[in-house]
Amino acid sequence: MPNLKDLKVRINSVKSTQKITSAMKMVAAAKLRRAQESAEAARPYAEKMERMVADVGESIGGIEGAPPLLVGTGSTQIHLIVACTADRGLCGGFNGTIIREVRTLAHNLKRDGKIVRILCVGRKGRDGLKRQFEADIVETIEGIGRRGVEFADAQKVAETLTTMFDAGGFDVCTIVFNRFQSAMTQIITSQLLIPFTVPETADDEAGKDSAGAEDTGPSAIFVYEPEEQEILADLLPKNINQQVFQALLESAASEHGARMTSMDNATRNAGEMIDDLTLTFNRTRQAAITRELVEIISGAEAL
């Protein structure tokens, strides 16, 4: 039987843990609302930009000398994986699922004889991948989204990407992040950044649009002002910025959602634990009282 003092200490410690988790839940919920709003508000821009790049790419894609950001370097030997995780833990499976996804991706690529490089956005990703892929991690970018994700953050990541790409650091770039769906569910998404491809969701939408307006179909010929090449040179890096920005926004919203749900669970679990412990505490107390009574009575009888 544990003694009363121990139980009391235990109950108090669980209670203070519960206070912390419930406070974290509140904070996450407040941040989630803001992050969710900005992630959802930014979606139209990212989608429209993607469509525009797809349109321009369509007409220029076949031409020789098309920018490598659009068509790739012609090789697929070196893969860069950008892993978007959080800087902090305590958010359920959020970081774990990303790490697992990156690990599978990297293993598959390595099995096919490719070279894998990993760029970690967020400290937890590096921590999780360090053990297995220490040699492959080229860079870690931390401290993003501490006060909400800003465009400058995305630019920093995108700049790292383009500089590395220009220097021949990789041929194909995939970004792995959690797409925000609701506070409870995040969808793991691997999006090919370089070379440019139209993701399926954007494709669907483009399909719908062209169904409504027949003349904007894929065969449509656009007039460009200035030349396609010039527009593309400007548009492609911006598109990468934007896609990275979107991924970071989605990831931030997902992080807060995941943290909110997991902290909610933790608070509930702590509550259950407190109930259990209180029950044991009361039983022990009762037992102690009974024992004392028995001792007093038997002592009196012996006289």
Place this chain on the structure above:
Amino acid sequence: MAEISANNTIEFELVSPEKLLKSEPVEMVVIPGTEGDVGVLPGHSLLIAAVRPGVIDIHEGGQVRESIFVAGGFAEVSPERCTVLAEEAVPVAEIDRAEAEKRLEDAKQALTKAGEVEDGDTDAAERELKTAEAMLAAASAE
């Protein structure tokens, strides 16, 4: 030129990285393209244009109904839709003159600073200067 759509309006969409700013039918819109202003009426042929920092005018009944300042971007035009992806967009009426002037000063300083350093990023500074100039011009025209 393609056929003019029945209701004589074109769907105008203005999107900034933060959000969808505007999505409404308009009679005509004038976009500041890098190679000159582009007037877009319903039934405009397919066009993709780069946008310079300047003012987008929404026309109605032969008059300018609304003016919005944009800091560059891209425009995609189809016969029934005109989408502008702006890096930054502020209604002209809401531009703070003092702020625009300060921005111009900052941009000038940034440019001289970038010019002093070898290999400095003068492109970005120049772009910022042009944006600030256009913003101030827009505010003055009001």
